[in-house]
Amino acid sequence: MGPTATIKLSALQHNLQRAAELAPHSRLYAVIKANAYGHGLLRAASSLEAADALAVARVEEAVLLREAGIQKPLLVLEGFFNVEELEAASFHQLEVAIQQPEQLQILRQNPIKKPIQCWLKIDTGMHRLGFQPDAVDAAWQFLSTHESVAKGVRVMTHLASADDLADPVSQHQLKLFHSLTQKFSTATSVANSAGIIGWPEARSDWVRPGIMLYGASPMQGRTGEQDGLLPVMTLKSRIIAINSFTKGSAIGYSGTWICPEDMRVGVVAAGYGDGYPRHAPAGTPLLVRGKRLPLIGRVSMDMLNIDLRGLPDAQVGDEVVLWGDGLAAEEIAQRAGTIAYELFCGVTQRVVFKEIDG
Ligand SMILES: *Cc1c(COP(=O)(O)O)cnc(C)c1O
Numbered sequence: 099m100g101p102t103a104t105i106k107l108s109a110l111q112h113n114l115q116r117a118a119e120l121a122p123h124s125r126l127y128a129v130i131k132a133n134a135y136g137h138g139l140l141r142a143a144s145s146l147e148a149a150d151a152l153a154v155a156r157v158e159e160a161v162l163l164r165e166a167g168i169q170k171p172l173l174v175l176e177g178f179f180n181v182e183e184l185e186a187a188s189f190h191q192l193e194v195a196i197q198q199p200e201q202l203q204i205l206r207q208n209p210i211k212k213p214i215q216c217w218l219k220i221d222t223g224m225h226r227l228g229f230q231p232d233a234v235d236a237a238w239q240f241l242s243t244h245e246s247v248a249k250g251v252r253v254m255t256h257l258a259s260a261d262d263l264a265d266p267v268s269q270h271q272l273k274l275f276h277s278l279t280q281k282f283s284t285a286t287s288v289a290n291s292a293g294i295i296g297w298p299e300a301r302s303d304w305v306r307p308g309i310m311l312y313g314a315s316p317m318q319g320r321t322g323e324q325d326g327l328l329p330v331m332t333l334k335s336r337i338i339a340i341n342s343f344t345k346g347s348a349i350g351y352s353g354t355w356i357c358p359e360d361m362r363v364g365v366v367a368a369g370y371g372d373g374y375p376r377h378a379p380a381g382t383p384l385l386v387r388g389k390r391l392p393l394i395g396r397v398s399m400d401m402l403n404i405d406l407r408g409l410p411d412a413q414v415g416d417e418v419v420l421w422g423d424g425l426a427a428e429e430i431a432q433r434a435g436t437i438a439y440e441l442f443c444g445v446t447q448r449v450v451f452k453e454i455d456g
Contacts, residue, residue: 103332107454121305129175130159135312154172173195174192191212214247223274314327314428333449334420335368336366350398351396365402370399372449377435
């Protein structure tokens with residue numbers, strides 16, 4: 099008896115539609131890296147039929163998709179790191195981001211049979227991957243004349259703080275990107291989910307929505323619902339035990355929570371061994387029969403405790419929503435000092451996944 103993650107495919111499709119509505123003049127890479135943010139790589143790939151293309155972080159992820167018969171254009175956001183990956187990219191006709199001189203070197207030294215579609219990635223302020231502004235022209239020159247590279251090199255960048263509308267860095271990044279790439283007159287890509295939702299100028303030829311497809315808002319202090327998104331994953335479990343304790347009883351490991359009165363305490367079959375965050379503090383909401391009840395005590399590996407004072411008729415066997423329908427993952431993430439991305443990616447192997455369409 100443990101948690102179930104229900105994946106609502108119709109919500110995934112709704113959210114893709116929502117991204118398309120926000121960026122009506124853009125084509126769309128549905129980002130499904132990291133096992134589709136924990137939702138299931140192949141499940142997401144096949145249900146996102148309406149996306150123009152798909153994107154993953156690594157060559158291995160793309161190869162899995164090709165081997166499963168996925169034929170859409172497929173972008174590898176970090177590109178290749180050795181000759182084997184370059185050859186796999188060529189063989190499987192993957193699109194690759196070219197983001198550092200080492201990748202040009204690999205291209206130079208290893209001729210390939212089928213040319214690959216390349217995206218020149220420029221660092222405009224994220225300071226993670228990408229060519230520095232002063233190296234852009236040389237990299238462009240190399241790529242646009244190299245025989246291993248398909249004609250029509252494109253350009254991309256990544257926004258560092260698009261989730262914060264008050265941060266001026268996005269505006270700087272957009273300007274710098276435009277000034278560096280305008281002369282190439284080629285297709286561009288800038289926006290992740292936060293770019294799509296918050297920065298109209300970032301909605302260029304191609305957009306790259308990730309988290310919004312899974313129903314969570316990337317914007318600070320907002321939930322997906324406020325951005326017209328629907329939760330895709332609902333993580334649920336059940337109450338497996340109910341006990342009555344007297345005032346002063348200490349609950350759970352290290353006895354961090356003390357009953358303020360005589361009360362009923364439930365035990366829910368979900369813990370950090372399932373991906374529920376151990377740092378979720380007392381007071382983090384759980385949903386039982388549509389009612390929000392607080393977590394109490396420390397989250398343990400397989401179980402957590404719930405204060406049942408707000409629901410006198412709660413029973414062993416009652417379903418408990420940990421996040422998803424009716425309880426935004428963003429809220430749980432915020433309580434636990436993290437983001438919904440990490441909660442979704444952290445759901446563990448032992449959780450049973452179920453798909454539903456509606
Ligand atoms: C992960 C990623 C995205 C998607 O980001 P979200 O915030 O999930 O929308 C887009 N572009 C790049 C380069 C990424 O690494």
